[in-house]
Amino acid sequence: MMxxxxxxxxxxADGLRHASTDAKPFxxxxxxxxxxxLCGHQxxxxxxxxxxxxxxxxTCDDKAHELAKTPTPPAASAR
Ligand SMILES: [Zn+2]
Numbered sequence: 001m002m003x004x005x006x007x008x009x010x011x012x013a014d015g016l017r018h019a020s021t022d023a024k025p026f027x028x029x030x031x032x033x034x035x036x037x038l039c040g041h042q043x044x045x046x047x048x049x050x051x052x053x054x055x056x057x058x059t060c061d062d063k064a065h066e067l068a069k070t071p072t073p074p075a076a077s078a079r
Contacts, residue, residue, distance in 0.1 A: 007021055007067070008020060008021045008038065008064055008067055009021075009022075009024040009028075009029070010064075011024075011028075011029050011035050011037070011043075011045045012045065012046050012047070012048075012051030012052055012054050013035070013037065013043035013044060013045050013046055013051075014041075014043045014044075014046075015054055016054055016055055016056065016057040016060075017051075017052070017054050017055065017056045017057060017060075018035075018037035018038065018039060018041070018043060018057045018060045019037065019038045019057070019060040019061070019063065019064040020035040020036055020037050020038065021036070021038070021067075022035045022036055028045075028047055029045035029047055030045065030047055031044075031045060031046050031047045031048065032044050032045065033045045033047075037057070037060055038059065038060040038063040038064060038067075039057055039059035039060045039063070040059075
């Protein structure tokens with residue numbers, strides 16, 4: 001199939017759920033695994049059940065949405 005999954009992953013780190021484009025190991029980023037987040041930080045992942053209940057990082061959320069968006073021709077929204 002041609003379905004292409006998003007090329008970023010969510011990763012809980014430093015009290016928030018961030019997104020990262022770093023290659024994710026099959027079972028997820030292990031705790032202590034340092035990833036480059038979309039909000040521009042280098043953070044150590046916390047792969048615990050509790051960490052997934054943390055709030056989403058707003059900056060990562062915005063950037064993830066930008067990445068996920070299909071690029072549209074600017075002409076459509078220019079006026
Ligand atoms: Zn973030």
